[in-house]
């Protein structure tokens with residue numbers, strides 16, 4: 001090859017534009033996966049808009065997903081981040097939601113993928129910080145709506161759920177709009193199953209002195225977390241609705257791993273079924289898997305969010321990797 005005097009020293013791909021995230025659909029259109037150019041990834045099942053995987057650049061999974069989780073739309077996903085709306089748990093005494101199934105219908109409806117935004121288009125993001133946001137929608141008119149919703153919750157609503165992946169964090173946010181002529185009540189929660197190496201080494205900070213509702217002590221459920229020790233540990237079945245003042249941090253063996261921050265979510269449910277309950281949950285596998293998970297679930301679930309006609313409730317969580 002004859003050398004040219006003016007040939008460029010090196011060929012660079014599109015100057016000025018950093019590599020962008022890639023977004024791909026599974027062959028059966030059941031899930032969407034986004035990967036940052038730096039290797040971090042997130043995978044969302046359209047059924048429930050359930051985040052079923054979140055990996056760092058080394059491929060290390062951050063969420064726990066049961067080996068027996070159904071990903072075919074036959075039941076809510078056991079693991080990942082199911083979206084709870086419009087009722088947390090069941091509410092037999094609340095007329096609007098009393099007939100809805102546990103945790104509502106958002107996690108058992110097929111959501112629509114609305115699109116993606118990447119670093120290029122996300123306002124306020126430095127061009128050198130790779131990021132991707134995936135948006136999902138579910139409304140009262142959606143074909144994928146769980147029939148239990150229209151049968152037992154007749155309001156016109158529109159939900160937008162956004163999953164934003166950054167190199168060291170994952171944010172999930174929701175806007176629940178009331179398109180009805182009447183106000184409705186709702187509860188909202190992100191049922192995050194964090195993956196841990198060994199639950200017996202887990203320490204949770206940010207709960208000290210926080211009031212909580214203890215779901216496994218029906219005789220005496222209203223309690224306050226002691227101020228000392230500063231870190232709470234999990235030593236048996238735990239199912240508590242906390243109202244903490246600030247962020248909640250999960251450490252393992254003294255090493256901080258996850259920081260959970262909230263916007264407009266006053267509560268954090270901390271759940272681990274432990275051995276006996278895990279055995280009783282059919283889609284919880286392996287049965288010893290309770291050792292490798294801790295649900296830290298930000299939400300607005302103590303009392304009700306009353307959303308006026310034409311108004312919306314908004315809330316978000318961000319999980320930041322600390323290790």
Ligand SMILES: O=P(O)(O)OC[C@H]1O[C@@H](O)[C@H](O)[C@@H](O)[C@@H]1O
Pocket residue numbers: 076089102103191215239240269271297
């Ligand atoms: O089995 P489900 O419906 O997914 O619920 C799992 C757990 O979810 C938690 O949020 C609740 O506080 C628990 O009471 C419940 O057992």
